[in-house]
Amino acid sequence: MHDVNLAAEFLHTIMPFNSLQSGDLHALANKLEVAYYPQGKMILSSNPPPGLAIIRKGAVRLVDAAHKFLDKRSEGEMFGHQVFLHGEQRDYVAEAEEDCLVWHLSQADFEALCEQQELISEFFSSHLKKRVSVAAHVQRSVTHVRDLLKRDPVLIDSKASIREAARLMSRENVSSVLVMREGLLGGIVTDKDLRQRVLAVDLDPNAAIEEVMTANPRTLAADADVDAALLLMMRQNYHHLPILDGDRPLGLVTAGDILRAQSEHPLRLVRDIYKKKSVDELVVLSRRLPTLFVRLVNLGRDVEQIGCMVTHITDAFTVRLLQLAEAEFGPPPMSYAWVVFGSQAREEQTAKTDQDNGIVLERRATEAEARYFAKLADFVCGGLDKLGYEFCPGEVMALNVKWRVSLAKWKRHFDRWIEVPEPKSVMHSSIFFDMRCVRGNSELVDELLDYAVGRAKRNRIFRRFMAANVMSHRPPIGFFRRFVQEDDGSHTEGLNLKHRGIVPITDLVRMRALEAGITAANTFRRLEQVVAAGEMNENDASSLRDALILINRIRLNFQAEQMVAGQKPGNFVPTEELSPLMRRNLKAAFMLVVEAQNALSSRYQLH
Amino acid sequence: MRDYLETCAALDIGRIDNTPLIAVDLELTGLDKNEDHIIAMGWTHIDRGRIQLGSNQHLLISSAQSVGSSAAIHELMDSEVAQGQAIEDGLEALFRAAWGRVWVFHHAGLDVSFLKKACANWARVVPGFIVLDTMRIEYQQRKRREVPVKHGDLQLGRIRSLYGLPRYTAHNALNDALATAELMLAIAASMESEASLALSPHLKFF
Structure with a gap:
């Protein structure tokens, strides 16, 4: 207890110092000087380089030479280093917006630190996207x-x-x-x-x-x-x-x-799923999901792979239910594909998830054939619901006769959305572009996707509507104490990480994939392919990838905590539960998404 | 000790940004200087108006007397205290660190009386102390502004929160010395805005 070094302890909560070994952290703490600035006092000017300043308490505003507001920094944030705003390095003056306790590191010590520690140097020498990338890396731990x-x-x-x-x-x-x-x-x-x-x-x-x-x-x-x-x-x-x-x-x-x-293991669960002979047995098995999920998250596994594993388990349950249904109702009267949409299609599922699925039939069904598929859908969707994959509130399910139709009819659905776009149908249709076959004749799905993506790619008016839809989900622009700062200047207490963080990224990447005519559903694969197609530069793609990893990591950690506490996992996080480190990382990630959205918006002239 | 006494005479006291200070806190077994002992010392330097975290020092002092019920306050156990250094070595380190500096305490009277008593035993000298007492300065500020002061208002943590300083939960001599140093900077900054930054009117001589 008496070795507790308050300074080192606080530094440890700050990116990028949390990457330092304990010895280096204490050495750094010993170089710090503490100063106090009453409200309104000028603290420093960025030129010549004044060294690094860390806000221990209070808030600081950065203004330009004309005293125009540039940015605000609060507890645990830094200034004094080079600051980039909208991709451009800016000179600034820092002044105390409130009474502040500030820790100073001299320019000489700051430079020496950057020289010794590559990660820290990367964090400061560059721009927002590098910072998010460093954050995404630090949080990852790997077993080889x-x-x-x-x-x-x-x-x-x-x-x-x-x-x-x-x-x-x-x-x-x-x-x-x-x-x-x-x-x-x-x-x-x-x-x-x-x-x-x-x-x-x-x-x-x-x-x-x-x-x-x-x-x-x-x-x-x-x-x-x-x-x-x-x-x-x-x-x-x-x-x-x-x-x-x-x-x-x-x-x-x-x-x-x-x-x-490992005792609880996705692979073992998948194996066991295929051994079960009834829905009731599968229900018993599905109770292992929460523990497994918490383990995956707590082991610090890669965010992309957690999404894949969780999805793979959902796929296994779906396939097993289909096998059981076919065993009960006899072989299908024609070739079909069971398709899934949304996060399951993208292989990005987390703890909280409902079902989005449909059936693509080889051809128009006769009445008897239609009855077969109705029974099949009823069995599988009902089964999934019992396993905890709740019915989709928008009724995008094979259970709904509208989404249980022939390939030709599916194409006509897409024709209508694409040819006669209106905001509501565009919003509605975006979920169907994330599509993946989990069982049956995957060629039907390939053909449908090629057709739909091809049409979307050629139709600029439709894409403009899609771009407008992308712009309708904006990340919040920052944090202020207990509040999240909204675009319009108002404040809310809490943050829906899915709607404000994940959806803006997946929407944006889907949009870019459609422009490039790419049919993959997974966001990471879409990004790779969009880059490979020369439609996006590697830098922009890695920014979005890192932002997605970072936001998802925070979301997964919260969901795991909620499950451990015996609560239902959700996407809403009260702001007071976000640590200063999370706030800062989220803020940086949101900025990257906003930059990418703005680029899209100007390309479609949506201003 | 002689070195220390000589520098006292030569101290050049001006504004906080050009006067070297040392903020000190002691942990005691009780409040009676004739019965009780110093069991820990913590200090930090303030140079050019900034706290030098590299100068932080925390020393445990061995004591023949049991910490008794005071353990509840400082959380130091007999076994830990037993591993501390002799009071003589502790005092020597402290006075070397205080060389050429004005002392800063929160509620100086208590700590200074213990230090004087310990010095009398150690060096057969009872030194004088030139002190800034954050508690006393704050009290005078309030009196001057005619703000009523109630019992408990002048506790270190309470005053700190008024100046927007963070709350420290871990209590030990060093953290309290740091807390006192930060408060000193905050008080000095508030005086600056009232155009009375000079320290000399606030000095007290023990």
Whole structure:
């Protein structure tokens, strides 16, 4: 208790100093000078560089030479460094808006600090987007697959016989062996391969092992994180992944290794889902979701991957319900696709989520066929509701006969929205552009998406309406004490992180994807592809990506806390529960989104 | 001690931004200077009107006497106090740090009486102290503005909150010395706005 250093403790709550080791933090604290400025007093001018100033208490306003207001800084925020406003470096004078306690770091000490600490240097030397990016990184903690490796890999030459390989595996007591060809990994052979590709087909055990190996298996680098391995295994249904250090095999990770590393596990849950034989059994299983979600968040997992995993579980429940329904009602009378919309389509689900889905039929259904799909939809949507995926308030569900139609009819829906756009239908249609097939004939969905996105891309009037819709969800511009500052100057107590933070970004990125004719739904993939198509520069894309990660990380943490407290997870956060660090990071992230929105708005001349 | 006494005579006292200060707080086993002991000292320097966080010092002083019920206030236990240094070493460090500086206390009378008593035992000298007492200055300011002062109004935390200073929950000699130093800056700033920044009228000699 007596070692508590008040200064170091406060610094630790401030970005970017929270990235410092404790020793460096104390050394920094020892260089600080504390000054007090009564309200109205001029504190410093940005030129020549006055060193860094940290507000310990109070508020400071930055004004330009003509005394015009530029920005306001409050407790835990900084000034004295280079300040960029709207992408432009500005000279300013800082004055106390309230009585202030300010910590000063001399220019010489500030420069020395930036020289020693790259992360801190990045934070100050540049612009808002770098800052958000640093924030998004600091919050991420990763476990590497390297940490899961327990033993050296068992290797065998590709020319060795099958018998030799089997003996080696018995001696080493392993269920798989890596096959090396000219010093490089050539393939993998598992127990199952020996059973299916050798014994079951009477192959001569003197044949070379390379005859029966799985050639060029999917591998991962040793510094990939565990979640990447997990996702790959979940998506592709792999059970063994060779891990490489450069070209050299380091070992093998099995699904079991990951399962053993953690008791509650998405992969295990997905497996269990496919074993259940009734809706009631699935309901019991779905009770494990909250614990799993809290674990994923608390382990500090990557935001993008949490979204994927949570969505993957929803997908698994959906597919399993469809399998159960088909088992009960018989095989479908024609080819169809079960599609999902919104966050499930984007693979960005979090704790609170309702269902948005529909059916694309191969052709117009007869009355009997229509009855089959009505029963199917009733079973699956009803089942999802029981599992906690509540009915969609807008009734965008397969349960609604309007969203259970043929491919041709779906196309006509899109025609109407795109050809005769009006604000309401545009808003309505945006949800349908986030579309993904989870079961059935995915070609129907590909065709529909190509058609819809193609039309949207060609129709500038429709896109202008969409752009106007994007502009209707603006992030708040800042924080002031207990309040969030709205665009119109009013204040609210609290913040809907989904509507004010996430939706503006996903709307904007969808818009940019439509312009580029991209059909992917996931926001991160859309950004990659928009950049690849040359429609957005890498800088702008990474700003939006980092802002999304940052806002979502805060939202996920809140939802996890709410669930731990036994509350229903939501999207609304009372402002007093935002730490000063979160406020500052959110403020920076919102600024980036507003900049991107403004760029869009001027391109469509919406001012 | 002799060094210290010599610098006292030469102190050049002007405005807060050109007078070196040292803000000090002591933790005591009780309020009676003949019965009770100093068990911790904390201090920090103020130069050019700014607190120098690098000068922060916190010392535990060993005491033969049990901390008894005073542990409830300073949260120091006998076992911790036993690991402290001898009072003589503590005083030497303190007076070296105070060399050429005006003392700043909140409620100086109590702490100064303990320091005098300890010095008498240590150096066989009872030094004089040139002191700024934040409690007394605040009291005089209020009296001059005819603001009534009630019991408890002059506690360090209460006055600090009036000046918009943060609340510190962790109590120890160093944090209280820092809290006193910050209050000194705030009071000086408020006097500046009344065009009476000079410190000399507020000095007190013990």
